[in-house]
Amino acid sequence: MKQDIAEILFTEENIAQIVKQLGEQISKDYEGEEITVIGILKGSNIFLADLIRHITVPVYLDFMVVSSYGNSAKTSGVVRILKDLEEDIEGKNILIVEDIVDTGLTLAYLKDNLLRRNPKSLKICSLLDKPARREIDITIDYKGSDIPDEFIVGYGIDYAERYRNLPFIGILKREIYE
DSSP states (O other): OGGGEEEEEEOHHHHHHHHHHHHHHHHHHTTTOOEEEEEEETTTHHHHHHHHTTOOSOEEEEEEEEESOTTSSSOOSOOEEEEOOSSOOTTSEEEEEEEEESSSHHHHHHHHHHHTTOOSEEEEEEEEEOGGGOOSOOOOSEEEEEOOSSOEEBTTBOBTTBSTTOSSEEEEOHHHHO
């Protein structure tokens, strides 16, 4: 799999430092509160697991599966909720955890959907942001790092369900997905 990577953008050590800083900031901002962390599967699972170990306030955990990509390298623009939350979020502090924000379409849809459920607060945490691809304005309250307009994989992020287990984040060679 490593032979399919054109360039490593973030090493294991880079990622660990970013995740630690995000966890510390979230803990500071929610001091004295509890939060419900909603992981957006499948891409956020590894990031989420590492992140919550750095959060020092009480954390409740739930998951959603939301899709707009399928096995394509480009979003379809149609957002589908494949798995919804198991718990009611009314009156709770909600933190959506996403691996990467690209066009913003999926996250905007998800944010709107969750706000209609009357949480106390709703914030977004994303490990990566690809602002060059943004089609809709979306605020990322906790952002790990901006990335260039390249197709990336690793650390939970996939292409056609492959490469999630890479311990780093790298740019996938174009011939793999074109």
